[in-house]
Amino acid sequence: MSRLVRILGHTVRQQRESRELTQRQLADLAGVSQTAVARIERGERAPGLPLLERLLAAMDVQLAVAVEPLDAHLDAAMADLAARPLADRIDELNLDRLLDRLGDLPHVVSGAAAALLQGAPIPVDAPEVAVRWRDAARFTRWLEAAYGQRWNARWGEFGGVHVDPEEPGEHRWRTRYGEIRAAMCDELPDAIEVRHGERGYRVVPLVEVEVADPRAAALLRRHRERR
Known part of the structure; x- marks a missing residue:
């Protein structure tokens, strides 16, 4: 089976299980057979885009397409990251400054x-x-004050669309x-606190990241396989 077929099947299964649906229930919601769902989840069948979109839409999610480096380059990048101090990587992301500027806006790192x-x-x-929908107006005001520009997928650059x-x-x-x-999200996810140096961070637990973020889940699986 191809790597992409395996990832798609794993994603469908993760989304289904996170909603506590059986394969039969998902099949009924999407108007397909339970056998088709099972074969897709096992990676035995490459789902066409219309079928995949129906399955995901039945779970109130949609497909997002992204690209990443080829496997060898990705492995080298992960090896380099593993060898570097975590504090340096946090600094490179500008994470502390960004979180400080969010002020009292309720959020959890995800x-x-x-x-x-x-x-x-x-x-x-x-x-x-993670930010609650009911805080969207506050978040919008923060973005406007921070001179925020939203990603415009049509143009492939930031700007030209409303930040809300x-x-x-x-x-x-x-x-x-x-x-x-x-x-x-409707409600902030359950969070744990991790500390680095003198600072604490409220974060989504790793197991929940794997359920909610397919790309992060794929990278984490690759990290474990490399180990």
Whole structure:
């Protein structure tokens, strides 16, 4: 089976199990057979895009496409990250400054940034935080004050679209304090505190990162395989 087919199957299974759905229940919601769901999850069948979109839409999520370095380059990058002090990697992300500037906006560090803070040597493009939908207006005001520009997928650059996370588009912004991404949610996820030096960080536990973030989950699996 191809690596991509395996990743897609694993993603469907993770999303289904996180919602406590059986394969039969997901199949009924998406209007497909239980056998099709089982074969996709086992990586025995490459799902067409329409079928994959139906399965994900039945779970209120959608497919996001990204690219990453080829395996050899990715392994080399992860080996380099593992050999470097975590404090240096936190500094490179400008994480502390960004979190300080968020002030009293309720948030939890999520995604690959949460994995980094828990010691995983995986690449992090930009800090990600979980923010509640009911705090979207406060978050928008913060973004405006920070001269935020939202990622415009149509143009392939920042700017030209409204910063409000309620508006359609990726939850990714460039600000005067660096790039930030947001996982908008109804309630903040359960968090644990990790400490580095004199500072504590509220982060999504690693096991929950793997459920919620397919790309981070794939990188974490690759890290474990390398070990």
